[in-house]
Structures are given as structure tokens and as C-alpha cells.
Amino acid sequence: MGGPLQYKPMPSPVGTLRLVASGQGLAAVLWENDRPGRVPLGAMIEGTNDLLREAERQLSGYFAGAVQTFDLPLDFRGTDFQRQVWSALLDIPFGETRSYGDMARSIGRPTAFRAVGAANGRNPISIIAPCHRVIGHSGGLTGFAGGIEAKRHLLELELKTLASIAVSRAE
Structure with missing residues (x-):
């Protein structure tokens, strides 16, 4: 290999x-x-x-707020189900969030939200495969390998980036 x-x-x-x-x-x-x-x-x-x-x-x-999408070859290593979940993370737009239920529905497994959560917790390619954009169904920040403060930081960074882009377009 x-x-x-x-x-x-x-x-x-x-x-x-x-x-x-x-x-x-x-x-x-x-x-x-x-x-x-x-x-x-x-x-x-x-x-x-x-x-x-x-x-x-x-x-x-x-x-730095200059990159919103990544262009890198990824080598996800996991089960077929995990790779399916991790690939679906790549479809969550910058600055947006999805619930575990939303993710389960997006892969055609609407009742598998707990399994989606478990796969999300093992996402090997943090930030680039944006598991930080997955939140609890009530909108709360839930477990994250980097810690809740890191998750909050990443989500706030994305919102600030979008806000600064909107301001610069309006000027």
C-alpha cells in the first residue's frame, strides 16, 4: 500500500x-x-x-477565513457505512449545520441517527470532512473529538467569514 x-x-x-x-x-x-x-x-x-x-x-x-472548500484527495479508512457518513459530511455547506437525523436521512437511513452519530465521532478527517457542522436535533452542540470549545470556534469562524463576505459584497 x-x-x-x-x-x-x-x-x-x-x-x-x-x-x-x-x-x-x-x-x-x-x-x-x-x-x-x-x-x-x-x-x-x-x-x-x-x-x-x-x-x-x-x-x-x-x-484565516480565505478558504471555504477544500480540494484534496481523501483516503477515508473505515467501514462502508462510516465512509458513506463521512462522504455525506462533505455535502454540508460552509457555515451551515445539520442534525444527526438530517444526516441519517441524507444517506437514506432515516432511523440510523445514532449510528450516524457514532460514525461521526470516528471521522478521521476532522474540519475538512466537517463533522463540526453536525449538531443535536435541538440545535445544541454535542460531542466532538476536538472538544466542544473547538467545535464552537469552528462554527463561529465560519459564520464570521460569511458575515465578512456579505459586508464586502454590500460595499
């Missing part, structure tokens, strides 16, 4: 992220205090390559 995964640490406003790449694409964006085993990846070596540099560039742009 192309040897061990490569990873690169990346400082960010939500803590140091660990970007992980395989030969097929970006395999993970992990949190500084990620729960061990949440995303089983196997052997990794620290290094850098064009994909890791590009992922860091795009994520830096996201945190």
Missing part, C-alpha cells in the same frame, strides 16, 4: 493538529488531545510531502 503513513504537526487556533497522509490521499486530521484508538491508522512516520504541505496551506487559509 505504499509504506507507512506520513504525518506532519500543524499549529492552529484550535491546538496542534496532526495531518496524516497515505499514498492515496489525506487519511486524517487528528486533534492534539485525540482519544487513543479513535482513529486506528497503523504505523506512521513524521515527514512531509506535497499533500501534507497542501493540506496545511488549505487549512491555514480556512482558519
Whole structure:
């Protein structure tokens, strides 16, 4: 499969992220205090390559309010159901949220909202596959691998970015 995964640490406003790449694409964006085993990846070596540099560039742009969509090859590693949920995350527009029920309906499994929540909790490619945009049915912020404060920060960043774009268009 192309040897061990490569990873690169990346400082960010939500803590140091660990970007992980395989030969097929970006395999993970992990949190500084990620729960061990949440995303089983196997052997990794620290290094850098064009994909890791590009992922860091795009994520830096996201945190600066300049990038709203990512253009990176992704290598989701999980069950068929998990990959289906994670792919559906990519359809949630920047600055918008969906409930777990909305996500379950979007993949044609309307009663599987708990399973969607479990898959969401194991999303390996945080931020880029925007699991932070999935909230409880009542609109409350629910569990997040990066912590609720990081989730709040990401959602507020997206709303501020959209607001600044709207202001600049109005001028």
C-alpha cells in the first residue's frame, strides 16, 4: 500500500493538529488531545510531502477565513457505512449545520441517527470532512473529538467569514 503513513504537526487556533497522509490521499486530521484508538491508522512516520504541505496551506487559509472548500484527495479508512457518513459530511455547506437525523436521512437511513452519530465521532478527517457542522436535533452542540470549545470556534469562524463576505459584497 505504499509504506507507512506520513504525518506532519500543524499549529492552529484550535491546538496542534496532526495531518496524516497515505499514498492515496489525506487519511486524517487528528486533534492534539485525540482519544487513543479513535482513529486506528497503523504505523506512521513524521515527514512531509506535497499533500501534507497542501493540506496545511488549505487549512491555514480556512482558519484565516480565505478558504471555504477544500480540494484534496481523501483516503477515508473505515467501514462502508462510516465512509458513506463521512462522504455525506462533505455535502454540508460552509457555515451551515445539520442534525444527526438530517444526516441519517441524507444517506437514506432515516432511523440510523445514532449510528450516524457514532460514525461521526470516528471521522478521521476532522474540519475538512466537517463533522463540526453536525449538531443535536435541538440545535445544541454535542460531542466532538476536538472538544466542544473547538467545535464552537469552528462554527463561529465560519459564520464570521460569511458575515465578512456579505459586508464586502454590500460595499
